[in-house]
Every structure is written in structure tokens, then in C-alpha cells.
Amino acid sequence: MSAQSWNDQRIEVIIGALLRTGVMLAATVVLFGAVVYLARHGSEVPNYTVFHGEPENLKSASSIVHGALGMSGRAIIQLGLLLLIATPVARVLFSAIAFAIERDYMYVFITLVVLAILLYSLFGASG
Amino acid sequence: MNVLEFSAMIGLGSLLAGFLGALTGLGGGVVVVPMLALLFHVDIRYAIGASLVSVIATSSGAAAAYVREGYSNIRIGMFLETATTAGALAGAAIALYVVSSNVIAIVFGVVLLYSAYLSSHHRVEHGAHLPSSKLAARLRLSGSYPGPDGKLSYNVTGVPAGYGLMFVAGVLSGLLGIGSGAVKVLAMDQAMKIPFKVSTTTSNFMIGVTAAASAGLYLHRGYIAPGLAMPVMLGVLAGSLIGARVLVKARVKVLRYLFAAVIVVLGFEMVYKGMTGRI
Secondary structure, eight states: OOHHHHHHHHHHHHHHHHHHHHHHHHHHHHHHHHHHHHHHHTTSOOOOSSOOOOOGGGTSHHHHHHHHHTTOHHHHHHHHHHHHHHHHHHHHHHHHHHHHHTTOHHHHHHHHHHHHHHHIIIIITOO | OOHHHHHHHHHHHHHHHHHHHHHHTSOSHHHHHHIIIIISOOOHHHHHHHHHHHHHHHHHHHHHHHHHHTOOOHHHHHHHHHHHHHHHHHHHHIIIIISOHHHHHHHHHHHHHHHHHHHTSOOOOOOTTOOOOHHHHHTTOOEEEEETTEEEEEOOOOHHHHHHHHHHHHHHHHHHOSOOHHHHHHIIIIITOOOHHHHHHHHHHHHHHHHHHHHHHHHHTTOOOHHHHHHHHHHHHHHHHHHHHHTTTSOHHHHHHHHHHHHHHHHHHHHHHHHTTOO
16 A cells, blocks of 8 residues: 555544544534523524524624623524534645645645635635 | 424424435435425525535534545545535525525526436446546546455546536535535546545535535625524434434335435425515
């Protein structure tokens, strides 16, 4: 087996563990937020038929964290969803490092392009 | 119906969607949006936001199992992700700034019908010993995977066509909040001649990254509603995990036809509702 394919295999195992951990962590946080949210708002009437946009404090990373620390159920759920969205981003970041260790600079570049698009979507494209 | 009942019903529906999606290999995402829009009368963009989140969850959950087996090809995946993520941004921008809910519904319906058609169609495995194209060789896309008697190696061709199809898959993912696994596998099977086991697992691997690219945009625009996304995400994730466990023992063929029939009905309904402006 060549050194490259052995390394690829090992990278994939680590990536697999990273993804599983990220998803489970996110699901746990969402579940916790769900309990808080349903305990407080369970008897209200839901309305998603007409779009009204989520309030500002549920749209950006910093205000979501702030709200979650204040034990707002919806903000805790949103924090879990943010963790979930961050999981594939972490995977891409890890791949870039792994390709750099393999000295595969063409793939470091390709991976950084993907990372740039993801970061633009998460942080750049607000409003 | 209060929030508690609403969450419970959507959670159950999503559980079923995730379960059937995993069992049939079609993914739960394709039925989540029609379910929310048609059954629960949720605004389609809210439905797409919630669906995107569940797509990330199932993709990452399933990929963790696949990568251990050594079928997926991280180079092919990463290279094609430059196309799918760019497409996903474009698709999300179109959904959020350009087209109306009715147009989204019609496109969604057509994609559903196409997915059902694909799933009833037998895929043809290509000869494993094609030579690599020049571009594929330069990108070092060929690889190998574990077969019954040792490693099977494969080459890759048709890179520009595959790349183009991947961009389309990304646009559909961002526009509709689905994984577009069907188009991704098509690009890798038909255009690039990659073996099934590799194309299926690599596609699954890519879906999460693609969905994350558009999810950011939906979040900023306020289309990811925690109260709605919560039961969808938890339901689909639990359903798909159970589905993956049952997969080995179940007789999938009958279920597959049944699920395809459900998708056809939903597809026609989405097109009809979109055309009559009732979505």
C-alpha cells in the first residue's frame, strides 16, 4: 500500500469520528433547547404559514450564543443548529491541514476554496 | 394545535421520512419539504431552512459510518465540492432574493418526479478499466476500494461534464433544501464513470458540506426557525439512524417502490399547487 493511500485512509477515519462527534453534540444541544422551549412555549399557537423572518437575535452567531447563555430555549436550539452547520466546516478545515501534512499543495488550495465559500456563507453574506 | 402537538406531529413525520429515506437510499430530505408545505401549510422557505439542517445531520451521521469502510474518495469529494458549494450559494440566493414560492414549488415537484424515475431505473456499472482522462490524472482522482478479493482500483474520466452537473446539483440543493444525492450520483456514475460504491458514499460525504454552504445564507435571512427546525432535525436524524440499522435485514424492494410512489404523488401535488399559486 502506498504512503498516500494509507494516509488518506487514516484521515478518513479521523474525519468520520469528527463528524459523528459534531452531530451528536449538536443533537444533544438541540434536544436540551427543545425541553426548555417546549416547557415555556408548549401551549402557544405556532405560526409558520406566513413568513415573518426570525428576530435579529436568532440570526447571527454572537447573538445566538448570548441568547443561549441567557437560557432562551430558541437560542439554545439555534446554537445546536449552528454547531451542526459548523461540523462540515470543521471537516473541510481538517482536510486542508491533512493535505498540507501530505504536502499535496494542489489539494490544499482546492480545500481552501471550499472553506472560503463556506465562511463567506456563514459570516460574509449577512443582510 | 399548540406548539407541543405541532412539534410532536412534525417530529413523527420527520422520523418516518428519515427512516424511509435511509432504507431506500433516497434520503429523507426530499419528502420533508413537501410534508411541511402541503400537510402543515408551512411557508416553503421555512420548510427549506429546516430541511437543509436535517440534510446536514443525516449526511454527517451516515458519512461517519461510510468513511471507515474506505469506499469514499476524499480527493474526488473535495474537488467536486468547489462546484457544489458555489452552486449551493447561487441556489440559495435565487430562492431568497429572486423567485417566488410558486416557482420553487414547481421546480421542487419536477425534481421529485425525476428522483422517482431515477430510483426505478437500474444503474449500469461501467467497465473498471477505462484509462484516466488527462485532467483526472492531473487532479489525481483515481483510487481504489476494498472488494471481495482485495483492492479494486478505478480511473476517472469526464471531469468537465461531471463538474458541470455537480454545480447543478449544488444549485438544486440551495434552492430546494435537499441533498440532491440523485444528481450527484448521476454526475459521478454517468459522466465520470466512478464505481457505485465509491460514487454513493462520496456523494453522501459531500451532501453535508453542500448543504452547509446554503444553510448559512438561510440563517442570516431569518429562514431557519428553531421551533420548526428542532423537530425536523431530531426526527430525521433518529429515523435515518434507525433506518441504517434495519437496512441489513429488511426487504427493501417493496418499500422502495412504495416510497417512490409517495414521491410521485408529492411531486404532482407540488407542481399543481405551484401552478395554481396555492403554496
